[in-house]
Amino acid sequence: MLRLSKLTDYAVVVLARLEAEGGVQTAPCLALATGIAEPTVAKVLKALGHAGLVEGLRGARGGYRLERPLRAIPLSEVICAIDGPIALTACVDGASGCCEAETVCPVRGRWDPVNEAIRAALSAISLAELAAPRPAAGRRKPPPAQAGPDFPPAQAGPEFPPAQAGLNAPPAQAGLNAPPAPPARLPAHSPAE
Amino acid sequence: MLRLSKLTDYAVVVLARLEAEGGVQTAPCLALATGIAEPTVAKVLKALGHAGLVEGLRGARGGYRLERPLRAIPLSEVICAIDGPIALTACVDGASGCCEAETVCPVRGRWDPVNEAIRAALSAISLAELAAPRPAAGRRKPPPAQAGPDFPPAQAGPEFPPAQAGLNAPPAQAGLNAPPAPPARLPAHSPAE
DNA sequence: CCGATACCGGACAAGACAGGTCCGCTTTCA
DNA sequence: TGAAAGCGGACCTGTCTTGTCCGGTATCGG
Structure with a gap:
């Protein structure tokens, strides 16, 4: 799965x-929307x-405001x-004593490149690309079977060709996890597979 | 976290x-090792x-055998x-009706590039790189020379520099998750090899 | 031919984790 | 001064992973 929360x-x-x-939006308002x-x-x-992505304004007339435009926020x-x-x-890297299998573990200290690769991939994509203005025209995956037609790497992206995989990957999946559905509690709830 | 199992x-x-x-190894033997x-x-x-990465040989004298060298197995x-x-x-891709928030979800069908990026990153790393013969010295990007004269980008791997990210990432983490640590038997059994 | 070995397939229970909610407090504006 | 709204924390519930076990089947050696 490798899924995120x-x-x-x-x-x-x-x-x-x-x-x-x-502008400023309140939490209840955003929840409604x-x-x-x-x-x-x-x-x-x-x-x-806390992460500095939004600013919370307290008091009456308070709410939340974006600190930066989406274009400047990498997904990572x-x-x-x-x-x-x-x-x-x-x-964890420093916790050398916690792993009992250290002596027999052949991959010890070898996950770094993997983590870096993932980080790079996620940093290369900005929120603006995820929340693209065009409202998902074709409903599902865009015509071009796999690799996206094009999406310029964000600003934080290092050098790294944007997601052009050629492997025999499983069927592409996409979309929102499935928010709990508006107030009235809608029936179906994506069982995710 | 974004962690895998x-x-x-x-x-x-x-x-x-x-x-x-x-050669052929039995499951108990591998467990011991x-x-x-x-x-x-x-x-x-x-x-x-099931995935075709190893072959199971049944019967007495049975066991498991690698179908391909690690070099040809992408992590993905x-x-x-x-x-x-x-x-x-x-x-899920096809489950268009399951997500009640579809109408208000601005990222609908927009995760594809992200997933592709992750897949590409993971496909570019072969198991041979993770289980490098030498214990864990370099830490960073592995020098070209490893076990073999060269490792072609797996069989499915696209072209794509092996994990070289340059972002200001959090403290690197690596290693094995931590196998249950043999309770009573085999105290840190055989050495790495 | 028979027994032993080892994989195959599935199902099960315990535990950990995340998801989601609630409460009281503080801050700000009308 | 009262209301609105965010802040911080703790709590409970549900789901999922994890780890284990079972019976069945195939193959090898005697």
Whole structure:
């Protein structure tokens, strides 16, 4: 699966909404607009606030405001804000004593390149590309079977050809995880496969 | 976190062991060598067998054998074998009706490039690089010379520099997740090789 | 031919983790 | 001063991964 948490997914949606509306938006308002439960939206906003992606304005007439345009926010930053550092394995570098299998582990200290590659890939994509203005015309995956037609690497992106995989990958998947559906609690809830 | 399952981690270790030993190895033997519980090793091997990465030989004198050298196995294939298709979001492609927030979801159908980027990154790294013969010295990008004279970009890997990211990433993390550490038997059994 | 070995396939239970919610407090504006 | 809104934390629930076990089947050696 290699999936990231739902909260991250929500964060992307909320941020996109925030930019779409412009100015200051309250958490309840954003919840209404996105269909995500209010407490959850608040939770996401709080995390984003800590990461410096949004600014929280307290008091009456308060709300949240984008610190930067979506174009200047790499996806990796959102993931870090919500999920924490990007790393595929749980074994922390410095904790040498925690892994009992260290002596027999042939991949010890070898995940770095992998993590770096993932980080680079996620940094090369900005939120603006995820929340593209054109509203998903064809509903599903764009005509060109695999690699996207083109999407200029974000500003934070290092050098690294943008996602052109040629492997016999599994069927492409995309979309939102499935927010809990608006207030009234809609029936279907994406069981994700 | 964005972490992958422990099973995948185990799979890498087991595969590395399989190549280190060469020939046919039984599941119990691999369990002994890696320090992972036998049933778990068997489970991993079974999954790898389905994916065509190893071949299971039944009957007495049976065991498992690598179908391909590690050099020809991209990391993405192992992840797919154990964790399933690589996709950051759970929203399945065809399930258009399951996501109630479709109408308000601004990122609908926009995760494809991200998934492709991740896939490409993981396909560019072969298991041979993860299970490099030398323990763990360099830490950073591996010098071209490894075990073999050269490793072609796996069989499925596109062209794409092997994991060289330059972003200000959080502290590097690496290593094995931490196998259950043989409880009573085999205290840190056989050496790395 | 028979027994032993080892894989195959599935199902199961325990535990950990994340998801989602609630509460009280503080800050700001009308 | 009261209301609106964010802030911070803790809590509970549900899901999922993890790890294990079972019976069945195929092959080898005696």
